[in-house]
Amino acid sequence: MIWLAWLGGAILMIFALPALIGAPYVPSRSREVQRLFAEALPLGKGDVVLDIGSGDGVVLMAAAQQGARAIGYEINPFLVLISRWRLRKLPGAQVHWANIWRQPVLDKVTVMYAFGDGRDIAKMFQLAGRQVAAQTEPLTFVSYGFSVxxxxxxxxxxxYFLYQLPGGFTSPEA
Structure with a gap:
C-alpha cells in the first residue's frame, strides 16, 4: 500500500513540477498541427523546427513528416519517453530531456513553436529573439493559444499566432 502512495507522489511530481517551471502539459491536436504546417506554414527539407516544451511529440512528428528537421526540449521525463517512442521511425526528429532556458542557441532554426500563457509567451518570444540574433536566416515564432x-x-x-523575425533581429530585452 505504501508503494502506491510513493507511485502516486512520483507521478504527481512528474506532471506538477514542469507545470510550476513552465506551461502545464496540454496535448496538441495532431490534425490542427498538420493543418498549420500544410496551409499556413508549409515546411520542407531546409527547415529546422524547435519545439519548446515538446510534450508528447505531436508537433515534432508533423514537422518531420513534412521533411523538416524537428528538435524538441521537454522537462517531463515521462513525456520524453513517450515522444521518443512515437518518433523512433522518424530520423529527422529528436527530443531532449532538458530545460530550454539552460540550452545554447542552435546553429539554425526556421520555426520556433511554443505554448504558454501571456507571461511565458513573452519570455519565449525573447528566446526566439536571442536565437534569430545569432543567425542570418529568418525565424517564424509560432504561439498556440496566446499572442505575444x-x-x-x-x-x-x-x-495560432505567427511572428516573422528577420535574421539578425533583436527582440526587446533579448
Missing part, C-alpha cells in the same frame, strides 16, 4: 503581449502577429491561423 505588445507585439502584432504577422499572421493568425485557427488559434
Amino acid at each position: 503581449p505588445g507585439t502584432q502577429p504577422t499572421k493568425e491561423y485557427h488559434g
